[in-house]
Amino acid sequence: MHVARLIAITWWFQLKQSTKAGIFVFTAIIEPLIFATLAYYLFKAGKQPGTLLYAALSAGLMGIWSATLFGAGGAINYQRWQGVLEPLIAAPPPYLLVLFPQTLAASTIGVYSLTSTLLWGRAVFGIPLHFVHPVAFLLAVAVTIVALGVLGLVLGSSFILYREANALSNMLEFPVWIVTGAIVPLSLLPGWVHYLSWGLAPTWGYRAIRAGALGGNPWPGIGWALALAAVYLLIGEAILRVFERRAREKATLSLV
Amino acid sequence: MTAVRLPMSGARVFFVGGVMSYRALFSWQSPTFYIPTMLAHPAFQILFFAYLGRFSHVRNDAFYVVGNAVQVSAMAGVFGVAMTIGGERWTQTLAPLLATPANRMALFLGRALPQIANGFVVSAFGFLVGRLLLNFDPPLSSLPRLALIVLVSTAACTGFGLVVGAFGLRLRDVFIFSNPAYFLMLLFCGVNVPLSALPHWMQIVGSGMPLTHGIAAAREVAAGASLSSVSTLVWKEALIGACYFLAAYLLLRLFEAEGRRRASLELV
Numbered sequence: 173m174h175v176a177r178l179i180a181i182t183w184w185f186q187l188k189q190s191t192k193a194g195i196f197v198f199t200a201i202i203e204p205l206i207f208a209t210l211a212y213y214l215f216k217a218g219k220q221p222g223t224l225l226y227a228a229l230s231a232g233l234m235g236i237w238s239a240t241l242f243g244a245g246g247a248i249n250y251q252r253w254q255g256v257l258e259p260l261i262a263a264p265p266p267y268l269l270v271l272f273p274q275t276l277a278a279s280t281i282g283v284y285s286l287t288s289t290l291l292w293g294r295a296v297f298g299i300p301l302h303f304v305h306p307v308a309f310l311l312a313v314a315v316t317i318v319a320l321g322v323l324g325l326v327l328g329s330s331f332i333l334y335r336e337a338n339a340l341s342n343m344l345e346f347p348v349w350i351v352t353g354a355i356v357p358l359s360l361l362p363g364w365v366h367y368l369s370w371g372l373a374p375t376w377g378y379r380a381i382r383a384g385a386l387g388g389n390p391w392p393g394i395g396w397a398l399a400l401a402a403v404y405l406l407i408g409e410a411i412l413r414v415f416e417r418r419a420r421e422k423a424t425l426s427l428v
Numbered sequence: 429m430t431a432v433r434l435p436m437s438g439a440r441v442f443f444v445g446g447v448m449s450y451r452a453l454f455s456w457q458s459p460t461f462y463i464p465t466m467l468a469h470p471a472f473q474i475l476f477f478a479y480l481g482r483f484s485h486v487r488n489d490a491f492y493v494v495g496n497a498v499q500v501s502a503m504a505g506v507f508g509v510a511m512t513i514g515g516e517r518w519t520q521t522l523a524p525l526l527a528t529p530a531n532r533m534a535l536f537l538g539r540a541l542p543q544i545a546n547g548f549v550v551s552a553f554g555f556l557v558g559r560l561l562l563n564f565d566p567p568l569s570s571l572p573r574l575a576l577i578v579l580v581s582t583a584a585c586t587g588f589g590l591v592v593g594a595f596g597l598r599l600r601d602v603f604i605f606s607n608p609a610y611f612l613m614l615l616f617c618g619v620n621v622p623l624s625a626l627p628h629w630m631q632i633v634g635s636g637m638p639l640t641h642g643i644a645a646a647r648e649v650a651a652g653a654s655l656s657s658v659s660t661l662v663w664k665e666a667l668i669g670a671c672y673f674l675a676a677y678l679l680l681r682l683f684e685a686e687g688r689r690r691a692s693l694e695l696v
Contacts, residue, residue, distance in 0.1 A: 194604045206611045210621060211480075217625035218484035343464035346472035356479045 178265055179273045186277035190243060196281055199242050204235030204285040205292050211355060212297050225300070228293030229385055230355035233378050235285020236320060237348055243278025244324025245341035247271060248331055258425050267416060268325075268409055275324030279317045286313065308391070309384030315394050316377025319401040323373055325408035329415055352378055373400040438534040445530070446538030449512050450546075452519070466550050470500035471557040477620050478562050487622065490566075493558030494647045495619040499639055500554045501547035501582040502589070506610050508543040509589035514602035522597070523693045526684055536680050537673070539593075540586045547582035548575075566650040573649045580662055581642030584669025588638040590676030597683035597693070618643055638672060641665040 190196045208231035215223045248271070251257040261267050293299035303309045327344075331337035350356065351365055352374040358366055369375045373396075380393025419425045451457065478492040513536075516522035525535075555574070558564040566574065592609045596602035614620055616634040623631050623640070634640045645661035655662075687693040 194601050195607070198604065198607045202608055203611055206608070206615055210615045213615075213621045213625050214480065214484045214486055217621060218486045339461040339464040343468040343472070346469065346476040350472070350476050350479060356476075356483045360479055360483055 175265075175269060178269050179276075182270060182273035183277045183280070186274045187280055190277060190281055191284075196239070196243065200235060200239045200281045200284040201288045203238060204231045204289045207231040207234055208289040208292055209296075212293070212299075224293065224297065225302075226382070226386065227355075228289045228297075228299055229286075229382065232282075232286030232289035233374075233381065234349050234354045235289065236279065236282025236316065237352070237354065237374060238345055239281040239285060240275070240279040240320045240324045241327070241341050241344055241348070243281060244275035244321070244328045245331055245337050245344075247274045247278065247324075247328045249337045252426065255426070261416060261420075261425065268412055271328055271412065272321070272325050272408075275328050276318065276321030278324055279320035282317060282320065283313070303385045304387040305384045305390060308394075309381060312377065312380035312384045312390050312394055312397075315397050315401075316374065316381060319373035319377050319397040319404070322401045322404040322408060326404050326411060329408050329412040348372070348374065351375070354378055371400070373397045373404065376400065438531040441530045442534040442538035442541070444538075445535060446541045449516075449539045450508075450542035452512075452515065466503055466546070467553050470496070470503060470550055470554045473500060474554055474557055475561065478558075481620070486625070489558070489563040490650060491622075491647065492620060493555070493562055493564040494650050495617075495643050497551055497554030497558055498578060498581050498643045498646050499613055499617065499619045501551040501578065502585050502610050502613055502639070503550050504543045504547035504589075505582055505585035505638075506589040506592055506606050506613075508546055509540055509586055510593040510596060510602045510606035512539045512543070513590075513593035514596035517596060517600070517693070520694065526687070526693060532681060532684070533677060536590060536677065540590055540673075543589065544579075544583050544586050547586060548579055551578045551582060564650075567652055570649050570652060573655045574646055576655070577642055577646045577649060577658070577662055577665075580666050580669070581639050581646070584638035584642065584665050584672065587669045587672030587676060591672055591679060594676055594679035594683055597680060597687050613637065613639060616640070636668065638665070638668055641668065 208228050211227035211231055212224060215227050248257065251260060260270050263270070290301055294301050331340065348354075350361065351368050352372050353361075353369060354374070358369055358375075361369075376393040376396035378393075379388075380390040380397060382388070383390035383393060474493060474496040477496050478489050481487055481489065481492045516525055552575075555564075555578075559566075588609070589606075592605045593602060595605045599605070616626075616630060617637050617640040618634060619639070623634055626634065641661040642665040645658035645665065648658050648661075649655065
């Protein structure tokens, strides 16, 4: 009960705090709208009108990853800058239970991206929003958000020793869009990339969301995303324990 | 005596001040920051849009390599300049800096100079990535012309970055302007979507932005055109850049005066 309360309150607090930061508003709303517009005109120029909902949806999916990346990747550094990292690690609850709701809040911000690109597509470009499996679509979105939140935990944990976390976040935005097939189908990418793709939960989450919206079977994607999220949770817990220990030994927790 | 020292002082502020302000972007000196942000990010951007281009069947790889390789100079031209000016506020050196009698033109333009060089390096790396990983194979003889166009475009983009950076004197978080500015260039400047495929009003906006004409010229030159055949585009790019530098100077003076009046220069 205490654990559930801690996760819920930290998630809600982080969500409210994030929505008040200019950088999150840009990452979660403005950047996806720019990409949605770009994709719309690009696909229109390529004379593929059937893919316009695909473009709006894809831009939203890209936004979910950006929100996770910058929110989760920077979570520990924000705590460093605010001077609360040491007290949080010294507090009785395991630090995992503090960091996970924060990274989950970061991926939850991505819901803004998806909603804004779909509404933008409807309002500005007249793209009809007809979802083939609406319930499965919503479930796939929820599962993808959770899976990305756990992936964010792995990222955030890895960055505990790395003070330039923002630089890594900057670097990882485009490659994950490519590898997870956020907008470009994996079939266009070299074969070896597929092995990377299969190990990333967003790949399966995005497949499920697309299947829910555009047609297809969303359930395998949902299942794989959940399974990978469970694996990430174990990896994140282990990484966090090791890196936290190393940061304590090297006395680097409060270095900014 | 004063009349002789003033120009020298201006030159010192321009060159030495500019280099020192670049060095003050401490994290940029570190490979752990520079490589992921200034080299890897642009490389992945080029790959992403090249594959998106293949999927959308709009243009070939060369179109996306040239467009994005020129545009990534904005990593330095927009973000670098914005951080240079915004950084003065974060490090609490903005108020003392503006309390000096230093020539403002030299002060701010000097901060742009290292970023032009930096942007050129980032752009050149982008072209190299395109050459090595994608179907982009410009004639060797076109490289000097391409380099000249990239230099002009990067300089114009840095003028635009100074305009964005000027808002660092007015706002507490300059990234509120610099982030959208960078990404809007992807949309408006013909980087990834041919200008002809955009609505008329977007074409008009795009034609007034830096990089638009430079990218168009670079594409033609990379396809084998002579410099004289794209000279109009290059001159337009240079003229637009000069207009942005002038606008930046006026904005910087305006926001400096307003910052003094509102006592807001030290707010972080």
